[in-house]
Amino acid sequence: MQTHLSPEFAGTADGQDAEAILRKCVHCGFCTATCPTYQLLGDELDGPRGRIYLIKQVLEGEQPTGKTQLHLDRCLTCRNCESTCPSGVQYGHLVDIGRRIVEAKVPRGAGEQALRWSLKEGLTSPLFGPAMKLGQAVRGLLPGVLKAKVPAAQPAGRWPTRSHARKVLMLAGCVQPSMAPNINAATARVLDAAGIQALLAPAAGCCGAVKFHLNDQAGGLEQMRRNVDAWWPWVERGEIEAIVMNASGCGVTVREYGHHLKHDPQYADKAARISGLTRDLSELLPAIAGALQGKVRAPEGVLAYHPPCTLQHGQKLRGGVETHLQALGFDVRVAPNEAHLCCGSAGTYSVLHPDIAGQLRDRKLGHLGALAPRAVLSANIGCITHLQSGTATPVRHWVEVLDEAIVAA
Incomplete structure (x- = not known):
C-alpha cells in the first residue's frame, strides 16, 4: 500500500511504525472473511481493510471524525485478521497507533468519557x-x-506450600483474584503436582492491557514498567525459568512488552527479556501432562473448549490445551464451526458495545452448546465471565478442571 504521511507524522516513531505496517497490506480482503464485526454489520469500515484505510487517511493528514472513532472503537482487537493475512500485516499494532491519534483529535462526550x-x-x-x-x-x-458482570462468589482455594527446584513467576492479575480466585490457586496446585513452584511478585499488578486498549496508553505503559521492575530481581538472579500467564489476555500483552517499550531506553532491553520469558500456562502442558500420567481421574462427559482470540490469534498458540487434556483422558472438544471467531468479550468491549458483544456471545454459545457439554472451558477470565452470562452451563478455566481431576497421592 502506497503511503504519503503528513508532516505531522513523517519521521515520528508512530509514523515509521505505521508506514511499515501499511506498506505490507495488498488490499486482498482475506481479512474481512474472518472479522467478527464485518460479519455482523456488513460494513467495509467495520472490517480490517476499511479500518486500515481510515488510519491511513488520518496519517496522511485527513481530519478524523466521530465516525472514524466509532469504526475503530468497534474493532474487538481479536487479531483474527492477522491469522488470516497472507502478507503478515500487524493490524493489532496499527490499530493501537490509529486509536491513539484519533483519541487526541476527536473529543468524546462527557458520558462516554x-x-x-x-x-x-x-x-x-x-x-x-x-x-x-x-x-x-x-x-x-x-x-x-x-x-451478568458479577460472578457468584467462589472460594480462593488452597495455595501449595511445597518448594521445588523449578520455579516460575505468575501474574495474579487485576480482576481475576476477585472474580475467580480459584483459577490462580488451581494453577499453583497443578504446577506443584508437576514439580514446579509458582511465585508471586507482590508489586506486580495489572498487565496494562485495560488502560492501553482504552486509549490511556501512557497509563498502560506505566503499569508495564511497574511489572518489569517487580519481576526483574527474580529474572536478574536467574531464579525463575518463565513468567507464566493463566489469562491469555494478559499473556498476549506481556509478550509484547518488548514492542510497547522498545522506544524507552531505560526499559527496552528489560522489557524484551520479560517478553522472552513469558509463557502461557498451556505451553507448560506437555511437561505437566507427562508428570501427571496415571495421577488424573478425568470426569465423564464432554467438555467444550473455547480458545480465546488472545491465545490463538494474539499468541499464535493453537491445539495445545485440547491435545494434552485429551492425552490425560478428558473428552475435550472444540466446536466444529467458527472456533476461530471471537466470543465478544474482548476486555471492556462487552460493556462498551453490549449489543455486538451479546450477538457474538450467543453465536459462540450456540456452536459450543451443539456439543452438549457438561461444562465449557476457556483460558481467559474475560471470555469465561462473558460466556457464563449467557448460559446455565458452567464455564470454567481448563486448569480448574484439571486440578479437580488430580488424584491425591
Missing part, C-alpha cells in the same frame, strides 16, 4: 476487590445486566 474512565481506573484499582465482594453479597438483588 466518564464510562471509559470508570473502566480503566476502576478495574485496575485496589478497590475493585472490595467492590466485587459487595456486589457478590447483594448479587441476587442486582438487575440482570449488572448481575
